[in-house]
Amino acid sequence: MIRVLVADDQRLVRSGFRLILRNDPEVDVVGEASDGAEAVSLVRELKPDVVLMDIRMPNLDGIAATEQILREPDPPRVLVLTTFDLDEYVFGALRAGASGFLLKDAPEEQLLAAIRVAADGGALFSPGVTRRLIERFAELHETTPPPEVGDLTAREVEVLKLIARGLTNAELAKELFLSEHTVKSHVARVLQKLDLRDRTQAVIVAYESGLVRPGDG
Secondary structure, three states: OEEEEEEOOOHHHHHHHHHHHOOOOOEEEEEEEOOHHHHHHHHHHHOOOEEEEEOOOOOOOHHHHHHHHOOOOOOOEEEEEEOOOOOHHHHHHHHHOOOEEEEOOOOHHHHHHHHHHHHOOOOOOOHHHHHHHHHHHHOOOOOOOOHHHHHOOHHHHHHHHHHHOOOOHHHHHHHHOOOHHHHHHHHHHHHHHOOOOOHHHHHHHHHHOOOOOOOOO
16 A cells, blocks of 8 residues: 655645545545645655655745655655646755656646655656756756766766666667676665666766766757
């Protein structure tokens, strides 16, 4: 059973999500939060697997709430809810560690599939969508490489650049003339050395560090 917490300041939106999710026998809506502060509190109390997080909420917005939630021991996955797929608030939430984003008008089957993928620790959206979002806003931020980037080997830097271009593991293997198993090991080491949760954060680091720039590739 996947335990889900819905955080949105609009009661009708929360009710709509609950109605959709209760039709899936593998999903259990364990709570609802009307603002970010309540979401943080309920995460600590209810221990959900996935949080559906609205961005623009009173008292504590979705970005700040995401940051606090992901500092908790064994935190849930956070999926950001937005009206627009190129909302700069979504970019901020991804930087804070959210696992992905969903449009509020996404079809029911897409919402349910996304929750399952997130609960399993997977990527919510295609690398191409991630890259389009990050390219849109990368130029708004200074490119200051985290010091850990200097710990990467030349091969790992190459892998990070290709991740940022949106390549899958299979495509990475073909590009680098390596086995897919070896590529998975390289990707895992990059995430570990940079202390990143997933490939989405790796793409953000690649752009913000200046290793790749909008339009590359």
